[in-house]
Amino acid sequence: MAVSQTASSAKVKPAKTKWRMETNWGLHAMLLPGVLITIVFCYVPMVGIAIAFQNFKPWLGFFNSPWLGLGNFERFFTSSSSVNVLINTVEIAVLKILTGLAVPIAFALLLNEIRVPRLKKTVQTMVYLPHFLSWVILAGILKDVLAVDGGIVNRMVSFFGGDPIFFFGDGNWFRVAVIVSNVWKEFGFSTIVYLAALTAVDTALYEAAMIDGAGRWKQTVHVTLPSIMPIIVVMFTLSLGNVLNAGFDQIYNLYTPMVYDKGDIIDTFVYRTAIVQANMSYGAAVGLFKSVVALVLILVSYKLADKFANYRIF
Template sequence: MKRKSFSEMPYHLMLLPGVILVLIYSYGPMFGLVIAFQDFIPANGFKSDWIGFDNFTYIWSLPDTMNVLWNTIYISLMKIVAGLIFPILISLLLNEVNKSLVKRSVQTLIYLPHFLSWIILGGILIDILSPSEGIVNKGLQLLGIQPIFFLGNNDWFPYTVVITDLWKEFGFSTIVYLAALTSINPVLYEAAIVDGANRWRQTWHVTLPGMIPIIVLLTTLSLGNVLNAGFDQIFNLYSPQVYESGDIIDTLVYRLGLVDAQFGPATAVGLFKSVVSFVFISVSYLLAYRLANYRIF
């Protein structure tokens, strides 16, 4: 037993730099949560007056709080559903491609947007979706459709956010499902062919059942992101025109804390989100363990 523990020591040492960074940047700032219960004044530091839950009461009294909470849940749920269904369909289609060169080329093309930051993509999308000069609205005009202000219309903005996020990330998710497809025993396909199953029947009775464990796992783990609607993306795409449909918890925290200098209320909102997210993540890992036998340790 001691010999085995000694042999695993290099792996533990390899994790040490990552653990140190997590302690410094993730756990260290948690001491600042005390600001949520103070009338925080930077000049006084943590010696500011203690006001209990007044910051939380103030947040819930704001007229936009419930709308922000709804926007966050609505956008994040749409992202979760789209981010599960679309990559599965693409991976199934790619699995039917026999030419390796074509398959790898498509994989590379759909995977590339994942490496671009939302700062870059935000500028690109603002130009592409421009109601006056954007290529998308130019195409709509050729079809006889009036230009649409995708990033300035409250009816269109949430769906624009979901579609653009899907375009950026579905290639990365597709790789996970393609990896799951490689674990399916080829003998099962041969048996299906002998039984007279066509490609559709093979997909329905062999491919999809073989993907069920990874689908269940990723679905349950995604529950922890219910309150994460994507700050980087929305911050680079939204404007006061679409606060009604695009303002989320993270952007509210940004405006309260860094724009309005209301550090106490901003920390209170962040703490609320962290507690709720912790509950969802705990539940998702429990479900992943029960349904997919997934465990961290």
């Protein structure tokens, strides 16, 4: 008995190791396509970013183009027009972050007070439909609706006695159109996040507040807001990574040369410089600057989210 047991366990052991080896080769093989495609389309461009330190000429190629050191970066930070682009980017992005935080919280609080489930659901359906449509579609709609000659918005402005507003020709009004249309597209999405947090608030807290004589407004200030504060902190810190992200898709689809002064952002600038004007090294340098700042901001914001709200993504 004892002998046969030893024999069988001795037999099983090598077989198990062999099974592991074999099957793990299977796992490595399965990863091969993903690894290859990631090397080609993600890591090769990361190496290619070296052209930011060159004066890259397509006909000379990567290895023969002359090296410039930090010349491209110097050019960007010393030119007044590109500093303007940087300021536009930060201003638009910060306005988007702030409105993207305040509007959904306020709307979620209001929606949470509605005790008619069907109405609540219908309104939710209406507000986050634009989130799934692309900026091409939404810009097509906006260009019709906001048109200076006969757009429905300007017809209303005229009806109330105002002068037609040139949304796509006046820098300040362009900013308004960008911020408001961004709220239109995205606030429904964030509202859902806050609504989910609101339904998770412990009802016992409200009962306790009521016994202490708090009305609905006081309950909101002293119970609801503190309860959803962690998720607000998380959403805010995570949005810090977007300070240089003013939204290429939206700006590119809406802007015209008339509003470059107030509406041109890093991403549109990089696109025009590198692809349209074929000034690839300069565009790559500006793009690299943005990527590095974004990487630092994201890491800092994750750290902050972990510290202040105990929220970990990884």
